[in-house]
Amino acid sequence: MNTEDQRGGPAFGAASSPGNDRGPAFGAAPLLETRGISKQYPGVLALDRVDFDLKPGEVHILFGENGAGKSTLISILAGVQRPTQGEVRFRGEKIEHESVHQARELGISAVFQEFSLVPQMTVEENLFLGAEITRGGVLDKVALHRRAQEIIDRLGFPLRPGDRVQHLTRAEQQMVEIAKAFRSDLSVLILDEPTASLTDRETEQLFALIDQIKAEGVGVVYITHRMQEIRRIGDRITVLRDGRYVATLDAKTAGDEELVRLMTGRVISELFPSIRFEPGEERLRIDRLTTPKKTVVDASLTVRSGEIVGLAGLVGSGKSEIMRAAFGVDPVATGKVTLKGEDISGLSTRERMNRGLFYIPPDRREEGLIMMRSCRENMSLPSLDRAPFAKGGLLDRVGEARRAGELADRMNLQPRRIERAVDHFSGGNQQKVLLAKCLTRPVDVYVFDEPTVGVDVGTRAAIYAFIRDLCEAGAAVVLISSDLPEILHLTNRVYVFYRGRVMAEVHGEDITEENLLKHFFEREAA
Amino acid sequence: ADWFPYPVESWDPPFDMASPRTSVEYVPLDKASKPWELCVSFPHMKDAYWLGVDYGVSEEAKRLGVKMQLVEAGGYTELQKQVSQIEDCVAAGADAVIIGAISFDGLNNLVSEIRKKDIPVIDVINGMSSPELSAKSLVSFGEMGAKAGQFLAEAHPAGSETVKVGWFPGPAGAGWVEAGNTGFIGAVDGSAVEVVETKYGDTGKEAQSKLVEDTLEAHPDLDYIVGTAVTAEAAVPILRDRGLTDQVKVLSYYFTPGVDQGIRRGQILAAPTDSTVIQGRIAVDQAVRILEGKDYMKHVGPALYVVSQDTIKDFDPSSTLAPDGFKPVFRVE
Amino acid sequence: MASPETGTKADISAPKRDLAYWMKFLFIRLGVLPFLLVIAIVIFTMMSDNFLSARNLTNVVRQSVYLMIVSLGQMFALLTGGFDLSVGTILAITSVVGASVMAAVYATMPDAVVLAIAIGALAGIAAGVAVGVCNGIGVAVFGVSPFIMTLGMSSVGFGIALFLTGGVPVYGMPVEFGEFFGFGKLFGVPVPIYIAALLALVTFFFVNWTRQGRYFYAVGGNEKAARLSGINTRMTLFITYVLTALLAGIAGMLLTARLDTGEANIGASMPLESIAACVIAGVSLRGGVGRVENVVLGALFIVLVQNGMNLARIESYLQMVVLGALLILAVIADQIRLRYLAGSQD
Amino acid sequence: MASPETGTKADISAPKRDLAYWMKFLFIRLGVLPFLLVIAIVIFTMMSDNFLSARNLTNVVRQSVYLMIVSLGQMFALLTGGFDLSVGTILAITSVVGASVMAAVYATMPDAVVLAIAIGALAGIAAGVAVGVCNGIGVAVFGVSPFIMTLGMSSVGFGIALFLTGGVPVYGMPVEFGEFFGFGKLFGVPVPIYIAALLALVTFFFVNWTRQGRYFYAVGGNEKAARLSGINTRMTLFITYVLTALLAGIAGMLLTARLDTGEANIGASMPLESIAACVIAGVSLRGGVGRVENVVLGALFIVLVQNGMNLARIESYLQMVVLGALLILAVIADQIRLRYLAGSQD
Ligand SMILES: Nc1ncnc2c1ncn2[C@@H]1O[C@H](COP(=O)(O)OP(=O)(O)OP(=O)(O)O)[C@@H](O)[C@H]1O
């Protein structure tokens, strides 16, 4: 295979080999195409004879339910996995992707769903991992630093090259991941849900950049579950279902309903449910809480039963930290947390749980799930002290399996195999397992931190319905989210955080995009 | 009661175990003229054998009125540590060094380094090959093995009914073990003794127990178990348990309190003794004599003899064993 | 961990159930150890006439008791993602303290044999557990890495054990102690085997049927997730090291009974051997994965191979080579199994 | 590796820079080892007149050379998230093979001293590297856990070393070998120190200034991420174990020169001691974290403490207790530093 001449060429989608006759589209020849790709995982056929093509200068959206095989497809394109069957062509040439390394040589670069960052290394070191600039075999650290800064500046991300990745927030890590994919000799950029934990500002920057490289002839494969993003940047959409190719549509003309129907095989009436709020007695109260690292400063809030309180703010504004501190997993410097009238400030996490507070963390892999254990064990973990998981001080393994099965049904786990290690599920399904954890015990105040990260539209609707049910059943719900529509549609009260402080509390009708955003940004001078 | 005069053998020319030897009575000095600082290095201080040597050197140092510092490397695999420890000892200002060596050759360089500083080096118990040593106070472990072998060979001379022996020399690779092995195998050669099994193993009692058990399984018709003192001690309860006490006899090829007790109780047949305590005492005396420029014997060692159930009544354990309740002494002021 | 359905489903989809199929099925289900054990037994039976006798096999099981109990303890440390390198020292210190106390009590009250044994054994185990408590505090409270904590404690403990005895065995325990716990038999089966079986059962039950048992896996699998699920991870870590020490301490007392003396020089090879037994039994060094039954087999396998080689008269140097190679092969075979397993997973 | 701004920023925000401030600053910046070294030196100087002499300190550095070189190798294994428990055996096998070959060549060509030394040393190191190659293949290709792979190889290798020599030391090497590489001095500084310094510099450069160096951190930090970034993780793992063996092999030859004989019985305590040296130097057992300069200090610290205790005439059993306790304390101190560090983080 002659990769050499490929590499020499410009990054533009210039005319390639003439033998390329089977291109499904009439315009430019495809940059990257797959023919009859199948991928058999042990026990699962993740892709079933999928054809796909990417033209230079287009943004091609991959759309499908959780577990449809989107990530698997792009992992084959990026050289991480090899297909069981079928072939991949790059500029008309059949390529046998031996490795990621080779894919990168061809200018194919990917942002994966699960981060591929080395936490102990700095941003700068991560950006060039595997592609370090050397001079005479010696790392050219000056050039590396300069180039890192250039990339970051170009993307406009608030990152510092010298920071260690493990100290960054999930959102910041996502930015590093994106920055890592932008290289000078790019020909194909693959983005797997890159905006899942970004706020609008960063998302907008990313899109501007995508527009820019599109103009340079780079082909972009983009996976997302957010409809508005499809509208914003997509050119064509390919829908996958159960590992099979369903259709390819023009993004400008395809309607939401049609997409969802193609994707799920059924119709989803509305994404956001209408919720009946009946605020009752005060359940949770946080008074003037400050954390030792000043990620939260003097913040107060209250949550009542029968309502959904949104916490919004930029990345790093402290909206997560305040609830983590309230849950007892992060330290508190000063302040008081009251649950149902009782001061719980000094209690352990377990005690707070027993009194009815429950926090679902945003990063399922890092702190949500035990990846190598089964779904059943993950679901039941918080509640092993009570029925149906325990009987007479011992585990009730029969009851546990039954209950876990019910929860899997309720969350629509795909595939419904509760004994399988969580690791082997698609991202969205892992999220379902995480959410199921809070249904194992009685809870008065639910705290969801980015509950729909990487979840498909159908499931998202189900999760929203689920949150609505909780609320209407009289629970108090706190929803921490960087997805503004989520906040706008689901909450009846919103606290906006800025630099660890509560900048505003917005009620009912006042919850509009404009109203919230106005508090997101600096207003300190005032 | 004083330990001397003590019957010893002296080799001349020295440092060659094959030299002709003469029997002499060893008489040490009464007192040292000044409190010399001696450094004593042992392979380890984890068993009763070296405790006996420790008893010897520390008592003698007290008797002579010299200071002594004892270091131990922690095991026979710690040659490098022993080298470092001796270097440290010398750096700390030792006037003479007494070494129970881990390796026969591995300390030669070190010995010549020390000798260059005109510090006497005395070889105790284990033996070293360096020609630059000032003196040796030891008997060869090869002879200990040979003594045990001879005891068997005499009981079962060629022509008599063959007896089967399981032989457990100790940890593979340790210098004293290889020497003991050579001595023992050489001594039983040509007799009616057949060594059916040679099993190396750590001198931990649990490891030796396992080896003994497995050997008994492999050879239900075994007649003798011969090995380290730990082997002998470990074998006693196992034989009792299997009802083999009368069939299988136990020998050790060196002497420890456990062996002493075993022989007294009739559980162990016999063991040669190298008068460990005396070797330690003589080494200290040699060191002081050299330091004071007095006459000294370059190469001496107590005469070996086998202690058996018959002779144990007349055996004075204080030449070989530390007394009951003796705690290791690392420093004599 | 595979759900029972696997079998059923596989049965339906593969109607031809020939020997190879069943072998593979068993291999995937049971792991590589039963096969290795069978292979080892066949080979050694061919190599030595005395190997396959009831007496020798009893002998093997009895010999493996000590390693087995220690490995059960080690498993807890490994499950939570740590190690315990101090199990050898715990054995030594238990033996020395237990024997000394027992001898002392027996000397003052020569009639109260049972009392002397009880007090001595408790004192010994308590001394071992004390080491575990230190380990637990270091790891759980101060966050010292288990490697250094237990390595450091093993040095400290060994120093103390030697200081107490000067390396001389401790004599003077009542003979009944050794006769019952070391060499005793009930219905033809050695007493130590009963004790090991009991401990294995209790451990199995504890790990699989109690909340705390589940928490070991959770803490080892993802400590943060465990904390966010309301688990007291520090307490779990602390319990881990105490349990490891407790089991090592019991093994220490049993070994003392067998050896009939209190010894400071035992257990030196235990830390690595027990970890090896666990790892070939499929316990992950990264934490979160491991099963009690397999650990029992792992310990048995190591001792069986040693015994077999001794009986087959393989010379000592070669034994080291064979044992090392076997360990590696066992793990490679397990790797292959894991690949199959991923394939057939429900 | 904290960004240079940290310092500057701290300076501005803390105008009162008193001694305590500077101490804390240095503590956070340099780690706990320099402090421990200084404290140890002060204490031992008070306890022994002979400690703080140029001669003794040279002595300490020379003694630490072997552990230092092995620890540098061990660092690679730890960086990639593994271990190498076979470094002790590599030392032994290098020593035995190197000495045998050297003696043989020397015997046939008594005049070609330099040639004999070169061939012997190369042969020895090659034998050690061969063990490393096996480790590398096992870990990288077959995916065997480094623990079992290197433990197994250490048993295999030791068996072979004993088999080759029958447990008897190998002699007959040219005296020049020992005289130069063991005891030689250049400008008053022992030759082994030069070699260790050179190796440390090369390692430092390799780890910090080459791509491959960075890949060790990447593979240890997050193997999947490394693979997704196009790094050949298997090759990196393979190189890791070869390098570890290479360094252990060099240490083995230097030690052989020092001892003047080939010995199968050396290095038994090396695996744990070298890991301990790395861990107190802040190398993480989970991989991805560690610095060459600190590892050098870590090895030096361990040897210095042993030397100091010998000079201060601390008795042997107590030394074990002190050493164990010090290891633990060093790590606790480092934990405290990490907390400060997190607190003062950018
Ligand atoms: N390592 C694996 N082992 C076994 N099966 C896997 C593995 N990874 C993915 N699968 C399975 O392959 C299928 C496709 O998964 P994939 O991750 O491609 O889905 P996806 O479309 O990216 O979903 P999501 O939107 O949730 O990220 C799923 O059924 C999943 O369970």
Ligand SMILES: Nc1ncnc2c1ncn2[C@@H]1O[C@H](COP(=O)(O)OP(=O)(O)OP(=O)(O)O)[C@@H](O)[C@H]1O
């Ligand atoms: N592990 C950590 N170490 C150091 N600093 C941290 C760590 N985690 C978070 N921070 C810092 O704490 C601050 C707030 O964190 P975080 O970004 O989670 O808040 P947030 O408002 O919930 O944002 P997000 O939108 O990401 O949820 C940030 O400035 C971040 O840099």
Ligand SMILES: [Mg+2]
């Ligand atoms: Mg996906």
Ligand SMILES: [Mg+2]
């Ligand atoms: Mg957050």
